[in-house]
Amino acid sequence: MELQSLATTLEASLDPSQNKQAETVLLQEQKKPRFSLLLLSIVASDTYGSTARLASALYFKNFIRRNWTDENGNHKLPQQEVVSIKQELIGLMINVPANIQYQLGDAVGVIADSDFWRRWDTLVDDLVSRLTPDNARINNGVLQVAHSIFKRWRPLYRSDELFTEVNHVLGKFGDTFVQLLSNTDQIIERNREDRSALSQYFSTMNLLMKLLYDLSVQDLPPIFEDNMQSLTSLLHKYLIYDNPLLQSDGDSESGPLEFVKSGIFEVLVLYAQKYEDAFGPFVEQFVGSSWNLLTTTSLEPKNDILVSKALQFLTSVTRLSQHAQAFNNEDTMSQVIERVVLPNLSLRDSDMEMFEDEPIEFIRQDLEGSDSDTRRRAATDFLQQLLAQFQKLVTDIVLRYINHYLSEYSRNPSANWKSKDTAVYLFSSIAAKGAVTTSQGVKSVNELVNIIDFFQANVAADLVSDSDVDSILKVDAIKYLYMFRSQITRDQWRDAFPLVVKHLGSPDYVVYTYAAIALERVLALTDHSKQSVIDPADVTPLSAQLLEHLFQLIERNPHPPKLQENEFLMRCVMRVLIVIRDGVVPITDNVLAKFTKITQIISSNPANPRFYYYHFEALGAFIRFAAPLQPEKLENGLYPVFLSILENDVQEFIPYVFQLFAALLEANPSGSLTAYYTSLAQPILSPQLWSSRGNIPALVRLVSSLLTRGASQIAENKQLEPILGIFQTLITNKVNEIYGFELLESIMANFTPSIIEPYFGTILQLLFTRLQNSKTEAFSSRFVRFYHFISSRIDSGLGADWFINHANQVQEGLYVQLYLTIILPDTQTLARPLDRKIAVISLCKTLTDSVAFAEKYKKGWGYTCETLLKLLENPPMIASTEDTIADQDVDDMSFGVGFTQLQTIKRPGRDFWPGVRDIKSWVGQELQSSNAKASGKIKRFAEERLIQSPQALQVLSTYMSR
Numbered sequence: 001m002e003l004q005s006l007a008t009t010l011e012a013s014l015d016p017s018q019n020k021q022a023e024t025v026l027l028q029e030q031k032k033p034r035f036s037l038l039l040l041s042i043v044a045s046d047t048y049g050s051t052a053r054l055a056s057a058l059y060f061k062n063f064i065r066r067n068w069t070d071e072n073g074n075h076k077l078p079q080q081e082v083v084s085i086k087q088e089l090i091g092l093m094i095n096v097p098a099n100i101q102y103q104l105g106d107a108v109g110v111i112a113d114s115d116f117w118r119r120w121d122t123l124v125d126d127l128v129s130r131l132t133p134d135n136a137r138i139n140n141g142v143l144q145v146a147h148s149i150f151k152r153w154r155p156l157y158r159s160d161e162l163f164t165e166v167n168h169v170l171g172k173f174g175d176t177f178v179q180l181l182s183n184t185d186q187i188i189e190r191n192r193e194d195r196s197a198l199s200q201y202f203s204t205m206n207l208l209m210k211l212l213y214d215l216s217v218q219d220l221p222p223i224f225e226d227n228m229q230s231l232t233s234l235l236h237k238y239l240i241y242d243n244p245l246l247q248s249d250g251d252s253e254s255g256p257l258e259f260v261k262s263g264i265f266e267v268l269v270l271y272a273q274k275y276e277d278a279f280g281p282f283v284e285q286f287v288g289s290s291w292n293l294l295t296t297t298s299l300e301p302k303n304d305i306l307v308s309k310a311l312q313f314l315t316s317v318t319r320l321s322q323h324a325q326a327f328n329n330e331d332t333m334s335q336v337i338e339r340v341v342l343p344n345l346s347l348r349d350s351d352m353e354m355f356e357d358e359p360i361e362f363i364r365q366d367l368e369g370s371d372s373d374t375r376r377r378a379a380t381d382f383l384q385q386l387l388a389q390f391q392k393l394v395t396d397i398v399l400r401y402i403n404h405y406l407s408e409y410s411r412n413p414s415a416n417w418k419s420k421d422t423a424v425y426l427f428s429s430i431a432a433k434g435a436v437t438t439s440q441g442v443k444s445v446n447e448l449v450n451i452i453d454f455f456q457a458n459v460a461a462d463l464v465s466d467s468d469v470d471s472i473l474k475v476d477a478i479k480y481l482y483m484f485r486s487q488i489t490r491d492q493w494r495d496a497f498p499l500v501v502k503h504l505g506s507p508d509y510v511v512y513t514y515a516a517i518a519l520e521r522v523l524a525l526t527d528h529s530k531q532s533v534i535d536p537a538d539v540t541p542l543s544a545q546l547l548e549h550l551f552q553l554i555e556r557n558p559h560p561p562k563l564q565e566n567e568f569l570m571r572c573v574m575r576v577l578i579v580i581r582d583g584v585v586p587i588t589d590n591v592l593a594k595f596t597k598i599t600q601i602i603s604s605n606p607a608n609p610r611f612y613y614y615h616f617e618a619l620g621a622f623i624r625f626a627a628p629l630q631p632e633k634l635e636n637g638l639y640p641v642f643l644s645i646l647e648n649d650v651q652e653f654i655p656y657v658f659q660l661f662a663a664l665l666e667a668n669p670s671g672s673l674t675a676y677y678t679s680l681a682q683p684i685l686s687p688q689l690w691s692s693r694g695n696i697p698a699l700v701r702l703v704s705s706l707l708t709r710g711a712s713q714i715a716e717n718k719q720l721e722p723i724l725g726i727f728q729t730l731i732t733n734k735v736n737e738i739y740g741f742e743l744l745e746s747i748m749a750n751f752t753p754s755i756i757e758p759y760f761g762t763i764l765q766l767l768f769t770r771l772q773n774s775k776t777e778a779f780s781s782r783f784v785r786f787y788h789f790i791s792s793r794i795d796s797g798l799g800a801d802w803f804i805n806h807a808n809q810v811q812e813g814l815y816v817q818l819y820l821t822i823i824l825p826d827t828q829t830l831a832r833p834l835d836r837k838i839a840v841i842s843l844c845k846t847l848t849d850s851v852a853f854a855e856k857y858k859k860g861w862g863y864t865c866e867t868l869l870k871l872l873e874n875p876p877m878i879a880s881t882e883d884t885i886a887d888q889d890v891d892d893m894s895f896g897v898g899f900t901q902l903q904t905i906k907r908p909g910r911d912f913w914p915g916v917r918d919i920k921s922w923v924g925q926e927l928q929s930s931n932a933k934a935s936g937k938i939k940r941f942a943e944e945r946l947i948q949s950p951q952a953l954q955v956l957s958t959y960m961s962r
Helices: 003-012 019-029 035-044 046-067 079-095 098-115 123-130 136-153 160-190 195-216 222-226 228-239 256-274 276-296 301-318 321-327 330-345 349-357 359-368 375-389 391-411 417-431 451-464 471-483 490-505 509-523 536-554 567-603 609-626 631-647 654-666 675-684 693-716 720-731 737-750 753-773 777-792 800-810 814-827 833-849 851-855 858-873 919-933 937-945 950-960
Strands: 432-437 441-445
Touching (some): 035 079, 046 098, 079 136, 098 136, 123 160, 136 160, 222 228, 228 256, 228 276, 276 301, 276 321, 301 375, 330 375, 375 391, 375 417, 417 432, 441 471, 451 471, 451 490, 471 490, 536 567, 609 631, 675 693, 720 753, 777 800, 777 833, 800 814, 800 851, 833 851, 833 858, 833 919, 858 919, 858 937, 919 950
Antiparallel strands (some): 432 441
């Protein structure tokens, strides 16, 4: 394809109406040699327009993520292409616009993850050589590249390899960095009257602050420690720097000055937290400057990041008792609370504009704390840190302010509702100790206040009243219950729960959403004995009306992006379904219709990963509890919409759909494969679907479910060989080997030995090759489990002798080597209870049923017995299967990357011997029964073959005499 055609196709990939067709073309083009370099050629040229260049940069970034290295860290691209990318990328990134620069920067980070520094040891020299004394454009490009690489260090744990890399960088870049910092300072001084130059060089200073953080994040570099006086002087200079030319024009967007100062505060927080010995002597001047900044900076949104960073710095300093003592008197503390905390806790006009115009963003910022740069969040953290240091002093002072605000409100409730909002927020801030947890809310409270008394006296009325209470105060009341939910008794919740439900009917977006949030969390709340605080029996009678109303709120605007805007509503739907369980059966038709309609709408334009994650979790709960009693109804209702998702290649949804298909199959394990599933089998075996790593876990489960329901039909349709081909692909890949074994076990469990026999020799050859050439601990462990799986299934025509026969056909005598060097030693290291259980059963059946061990492997019989007895010293305890659903925090999930497990239909580990509960008793009974049938042969073997292990013989005798 010519470059112009490729550019046009890339541009089309950003257009939703042309995206699918363009992606199909690009998937073919990327298989051609030097494709990545063609992308960079488009990025580099002004000929193709900004949209095509950006699309090319985006595709290049994602191409590199998928294709740079394999699971072993080896380059997947030809070496010459790898070298060319590295040679071109840095210079290109320096010269492209900022929006393209960011995309290329992400690609540089991916390359650096695998190659820097040992396979890219020229990179830092290259960067240093490109820096100039005074060209801001070039320097900013170089520094952006450097930040793309060095920011990788921020979340990493310390290691020798990491410190070697950091020292490699500092040895080549440290002096240059310090010099560039000084040069930039001097150039800024010379250009105080030049707006354009100032803007460029403050961008440089902003990047230098980011790099100062990167270079310091693991340890304080000696070059910074040696220059701490001059470094802190420069930081302080720009913390208090002002120049009207750098002021941003509007009220909402931060300018270069705010960004630089915010970056300085990030560095100060790091140094205060980690390097107090070196930084401590300089802290006082920064505390004073922070105070001045916080008391003089306006309340405009453009200053929000700066103010929150300043508050974070003071919070860090307050954690250090020697610095916190500066606040330890009533006058100072009162000033801090009045002049710093209260202005940043109180609602502003801009907050109310967001409440009305962007309600979902207001909720996310206020409730989740997802944006840590909000003033309220930072002020609350500062206040709570002061409280941790001086609990009584802070509590007494804040209570006075709370009473003042409540008094203001009582004088004129309609005019002074903001005063009450501040009072409730203040009280919540000092009442809560520690973080608000996802599962329990506030777990520890300030013993100097009473949360129930305050609620009843000042908050409950806003929850109960149907009169004209301001929406913000209703939100405050609901949020109060949400925060302190675990501090409220079961009886108190019995009174409060209907009030929360009532507010789902509010016409106000924020109020009904907060009600849904609080409702979902309290429905998930359990007490110390793991009993639900809200009895499910009280919810089930309300469930039809409750779900209907929640669905109506979701569908209020059927436009796809708007419908999926509010993930909190769908999370509440999920929770109600989890709580009522099979109580959904009588309302199946209505719920099914809602789910199919919503799935159809959002599949046309998946826009909110959190929403559709909860949507599919809710759908999973529906299938889990409704499908066992009505499998055909759900299969017939959901199959068309699921198939449409597959046919239209809605990639975001496909892994979810495969899991849900599997759950539908598993809900009716005794049923045969319907025509729907028979027609599904062929497409899901296509290699293209298995090429996406995120599909593999779900596909393995789906194929396993198909085999359980219809192995005979799979065999008749000659689909076993394609499935075995998939197993072969999975087992050769370290990332997917575990799924290869899962698929193999499913094959062995569902096909008769006569069907498997022609292929088993090849299967063993593949496994033995991996064991010999690239064995990993995980592979070895799963192989040993697989062996015991085969060995234990004598009743199915398998067993140890069956395995021995096939192993020795691959290579004579191979079995003994495997058994003595891998199987027996690694059996002792099996960790999962189900794996240890199946190993016990396998070893026991080997002693009682194997002809080879009885007649040929006489020493092996003794070794097997000793290994069995060692396992029984710490017998596997198989926990009773709790029918509970784990809570998944979406903040910890990476949507769109890999596979996302649906917790509502998560399949428990498969126990092939569910009837065996007391494993020691079972072993004793099995040994006794077999010994009796064989006229005492087992006892005789033990006496002959354990003669060198009298202790083992004694222990075995106790089992046989039970």
